[in-house]
Amino acid sequence: MPSTPTEPDDYVIARVQEALAQELNELDVTVTLTAGGAFLTGTVTTKRRCKEITELVQRELPGVEVHNDVGVASLAEPDSAEELT
Amino acid sequence: MIRVAAVADVHVGIDSGGRLRPHWEHLADQADVFVLAGDLTRRGLAEEAAVLASEVEEVAGRVPTFAVLGNHDYHCDQQAMVAKLMDAAGVRVLEGESVTVDVDGTVVGVAGVKGFGGGFAGAHGTEFGEPEMKAFVAHTRQVAGTLEAELGDLTADVRIALMHYSPVEATLRGERLEIYPFLGSYLLAEAVDRAGADLVVHGHAHGGSEKGVTPGGVHVRNVALPVINHAYNVYELS
Numbered sequence: 001m002p003s004t005p006t007e008p009d010d011y012v013i014a015r016v017q018e019a020l021a022q023e024l025n026e027l028d029v030t031v032t033l034t035a036g037g038a039f040l041t042g043t044v045t046t047k048r049r050c051k052e053i054t055e056l057v058q059r060e061l062p063g064v065e066v067h068n069d070v071g072v073a074s075l076a077e078p079d080s081a082e083e084l085t
Numbered sequence: 086m087i088r089v090a091a092v093a094d095v096h097v098g099i100d101s102g103g104r105l106r107p108h109w110e111h112l113a114d115q116a117d118v119f120v121l122a123g124d125l126t127r128r129g130l131a132e133e134a135a136v137l138a139s140e141v142e143e144v145a146g147r148v149p150t151f152a153v154l155g156n157h158d159y160h161c162d163q164q165a166m167v168a169k170l171m172d173a174a175g176v177r178v179l180e181g182e183s184v185t186v187d188v189d190g191t192v193v194g195v196a197g198v199k200g201f202g203g204g205f206a207g208a209h210g211t212e213f214g215e216p217e218m219k220a221f222v223a224h225t226r227q228v229a230g231t232l233e234a235e236l237g238d239l240t241a242d243v244r245i246a247l248m249h250y251s252p253v254e255a256t257l258r259g260e261r262l263e264i265y266p267f268l269g270s271y272l273l274a275e276a277v278d279r280a281g282a283d284l285v286v287h288g289h290a291h292g293g294s295e296k297g298v299t300p301g302g303v304h305v306r307n308v309a310l311p312v313i314n315h316a317y318n319v320y321e322l323s
Contacts, residue, residue: 025128025157028291028311043291043311045096046104073311075108081088081115081319084284084304 009033016060024052029070031057037065043073087193087243090115090148092317093122093288094309096157097137099130106140108316113147116319117188121176122288122308123155123199123249126167134158134167138174145175149186152176153197155249155289179247181228183235194241198232200250200287201225203270210266229272236280243322246282246303248273249289255297256307257290274299283322 013031016038020026026049029042038061044050054068090112095105112119121141126133144150158167168178177184179197186193203210203225212219212226236246251257251269260268268290277285278301285299288309295312297305308318 025160043314045094045310046101048100071311074314075105075310075316076314077108077111078115078313078315078318081321083321083323085323 012061016057019056019060020053023056024049026053029053033064037067039067039069041069043071045073047072087118087188087191087322088116089245089284089286089320089322090119090317091122091286091306091308091320092310092313092315093249093286093307094124094155094291094311095121095137096124096127096310097133097140098127099132099136101133102136102139104140105137105316106143109141109144112144112317116148116317118186118193118195118245119144119148119150119317120195120245120247120286121150121152122247122286123153124157124288125152125154125171126158129158129160129163129167131163131166131170134163134170138170138176141171141176142174149188149193150176151184151195151197151247152178153199153247153249154178154180155199181231181235183239185239185241191243192241194239194244195247196232196235196239196244196282197247198228198235198273200232200248200252200273201228201270202250202267203272204266205254205269206271208266209271225270225272229270229276232273233276233280236277236282244282246277246285248285248287251287251290251293251297251305251307252277252285253297253299253305256287256293256295256305258294260290260292268293274301274305277301277303284320
């Protein structure tokens with residue numbers, strides 16, 4: 001029996017990123033597929049957004065372990081001003 | 086000395102109420118003007134702009150506040166309503182326009198455009214081939230022309246060029262090279278250098294770097310929220 005061809009990783013990544021863009025309007029998450037699962041990196045604005053991203057990728061990649069390393073941007077006030085000369 | 090507070094890519098959604106306002110509470114004590122460099126909203130919905138309006142209204146009532154729209158603000162074709170809601174909240178949206186404001190006797194001018202992509206010198210798209218390609222580059226050229234005209238017409242002691250897309254590669258460092266043409270265009274830098282300015286503020290490149298300079302020697306700052314990792318940054322111009 002010939003084995004079932006699997007979708008190349010490049011196309012899988014592109015499909016996931018397209019879903020992130022279309023459904024969550026999230027254009028700045030990098031998806032890396034490894035032997036240890038899918039790793040997500042980037043920075044977003046809220047924790048909730050991070051969770052939504054994980055859920056979408058889990059849905060798109062059933063059976064693949066998803067490691068969400070996406071950070072949340074700080075909203076702290078600046079410590080000091082930069083003087084431009 | 087003029088203090089400019091700046092941030093971009095706040096990407097306000099309908100569920101973002103209360104997220105930014107507390108962090109802008111002291112901004113008016115630290116800055117003379119506040120600029121928002123595009124991607125005010127997540128999807129460009131009027132409902133999202135209404136949320137941002139209530140977040141920004143207080144600070145905009147205390148310090149002159151200006152904005153340009155970004156690509157996200159155009160997504161749902163409601164950009165006119167987004168701009169209108171911002172204006173109603175005291176945020177002057179500049180799309181191919183310029184304004185001046187008097188700060189204790191110093192006239193500050195701000196010229197704003199969304200900007201667009203195309204790439205950078207030596208690797209820029211050209212108005213050649215398919216109509217789609219011609220339209221892409223023509224849009225950038227037209228926007229850059231408007232920016233140059235608006236900056237050139239400004240009579241001010243301090244001039245700020247406000248845009249969403251990047252005019253230089255330096256503030257894109259960290260982004261993948263392959264997407265540079267979608268992140269900015271050297272035509273914007275050329276416009277700034279021809280007309281003259283003291284500071285360029287932009288956003289859009291979340292994975293980029295904060296600091297750059299145009300070939301003509303104008304400071305460029307990428308204030309995308311994920312880049313500056315603060316609710317805003319403050320730049321002092323002498």
